[in-house]
Amino acid sequence: MLSHRGSKAAAIEELPWRFAPGKGDDQYDPIHNPGGVIGFGTAENCLIHKELFEYLQSKTAFTEDILTYRYSTNGGERFQQAIASHLNRHLSPVHPVGASQLITASSLTAIHEMLGFCLGDPGDGILVIPPIYGRFELDFGNTDGLRIVYTDMDEVDPFEGADDIVVRLKASLVKAAASGTVIRALMIVNPNNPLGRCYPKHTIRSLLRFCQDHGLHYISDEVYALSVYEGEEDEDVVDFHSVLSIDTTGLIDASRVHVLYGLSKDFGAAGLRIGCLFSRNSLLHKSMMSMNRFHPPSGPALAMASTILEDGAFVDKLMALSRRRLSLTRKLVISRLRAAGIDWHRGGNAGFFVYVDLSPWLPHHAENPEFKLAEKLLRHGVGLHPCEEHYGKPGWFRIVFSAVKQNTLEEGLRRLVTALGPKPALPRLARVNGENGHW
Ligand SMILES: Cc1ncc(COP(=O)(O)O)c(C=O)c1O
Structure with a gap:
């Protein structure tokens, strides 16, 4: 049937x-x-x-243009400006994030699917370091046909000892190649879901170099970027560093680095269904834009999100x-x-x-x-x-x-x-x- x-x-x-x-x-x-x-x-x-709901109720002013296609196509001008400023304020990027370098869709889940489509062919793999958000299997698998390949960490702490991590990643590449799987990208969730830990800067640098050496894309899902707080007194914790805050010169081509952010987590607003990809890769932009006609965010959701993001003090x-x-x-x-x-x-x-x-x-x-x-x-x-x-x-x-x-x-x-x-x-x-x- x-x-x-x-x-x-x-x-x-x-x-x-x-x-x-x-x-x-x-x-x-x-x-x-x-x-x-x-x-x-x-x-x-x-x-x-x-608090967020009360704020939205009192502050959101809908205008007629939210009813147009134009308002929401790729996030629309207003939202793209608002989210670019937000990322520039909070992720300390080495080079400012421009509104035109963003793709906005109806959730990160949608971004994952489009990104998978644009970076890999059916049967290809996305390398990850477990434990990790299990839905990637669906996001990259259901329609793209990509496989999530879990690195065997073999007692190596995924956040410490960058050299050991790279050894494990290389072993995964060899194993994947032996089974005929072409790995297209390394995907990191930073801060990590489910461990709630952040990658030290030196680990991120090693991972970037690893990607460059092996011709991989580096995808950094930073959807929990602002949900970083005080840990337990007797536990060592690491502060969050966005990959955007790292000077990648000599480490990796900027066109291989892609950063994901959305409003579902930091803003507790999963129901708005808004997610963004930041990338300096113009070919990827074109490819994503041709897919994004299937996942446009909605005008009223963008208006609400813009209202929040434009109010830095709030x-x-x-x-x-x-x-x-x-x-x-x-x-x-x-x-x-x-x-x-x-x-x-x-x-x-x-x-x-x-x-x-x-x-x-x-x-x-x-x-x-x-x-x-x-x-x-x-x-x-x-x-x-x-x-x-x-x-x-x-x-x-x-x-x-x-x-x-x-x-x-x-x-x-x-x-x-x-x-x-x-x-x-x-x-x-x-x-x-x-x-x-x-x-
Ligand atoms: C790491 C990570 N990325 C993406 C998502 C999904 O984001 P969205 O609600 O924008 O689809 C989740 C949800 O749990 C997540 O943990």
Whole structure:
């Protein structure tokens, strides 16, 4: 009934646990559905929703031209200026970001798909360093047919020891070539999702050089750039540096570096569906523009986004508030984890998540222990997304702490601890993750 690719796309929707639990009809509500599921799987920031919504209600002035094609084509003149100024103020670029160097679409998800289309052919690979945002498989795979190739980090800290990281990346290139996969780009999420850590400048420089040496594009997804805050007192953290703030002379051709930013995370405004690509590659611009006719942002959304971004004082206030609340909320989660004997990945000072080690609680005789554990948690009314970040180590789950109100967060953590029960003294599972996939 459908085309071959249409049927393939439909099958993706059926993959077990492909989508985050806790988003359906049975969502928790303290009054109306106290037995519902508290979802910790979707990266949203509702901690600033109230302030942002009130601001938009009082300040957005729609004009007639939002009804035209012109207003929104590639983001339109007003928004492109506003986002370029925003990036220049906050990412400290070595060379100012010009409005004409930006492609704007209806989300970063759309940008990923177009970028994948423009940089690779079906069967080609995008190299990544796990753990990483699992949706890249869909964004670059569903229509582009690209593969996400997970570097085997083999105990190397992805943020330290740049030389070791490059050794692992080179090994991945060799392995990919042996299997016939042409790697087109290295994709970095900085600050990282799900670890909430930032790449040190010297690591970014090494990664840029690696890309130049191997003819790869360097894609830096910086959608959490302004969600960087104070970490735990006893943990070492690294400040965020945009790749734009690094002088790339002698490291890589500027035309190979592409930076992604959007309003879904820092501004807690995923519903506006706006994402941007910054690149100095004029051929890529042309190619992206021919694709962007399929993913135009909407005029009213751009008007709202421009209203926010043009008010620098408000942005500064909102970002400070967001950072304060994110930091406090992360500290609260960690205090609960500590009390329950649940370990977490150290060094996070960004984003909306804590990456936790639930491997002691895995039912290791089950066929798929992560799925089994996630099912058990769901029965206790808490939704964690299994196998989504492709860490390569069994039992790690991402807790998103900013998608629900504080009382709900506390209730969800209580449910998690109850569902897990006392920490069993079980042997850990051996490493089972292969490249490109679910365990
Ligand atoms: C690293 C990263 N990039 C992109 C996205 C999606 O952004 P958008 O809402 O603009 O599609 C997410 C969402 O979780 C993300 O974590």
